[in-house]
Amino acid sequence: MPEPPGEGDHLRDRRPGRGPVTPRQLLAVVRDPRFTEPLRYADEYPVRKKDTPVRGG
Helix, strand or coil, X not given: CCCCCCCCHHHHCCCCCCXXXXXXXXXXXXXXXXXXXXXXXXXXXXXXXXCCCCCCC
């Protein structure tokens, strides 16, 4: 007889199209300034300068 689902079992679900978070949860994270502000800062102040394109290549 299988054991009842425990905490963290959703992380072991490997069926196609399944993930550890729902689309609604993912959207909530990417809309949160605590997530977006560090990304914005990293884009404005990169550790390494962005490469310039090479002409003809």
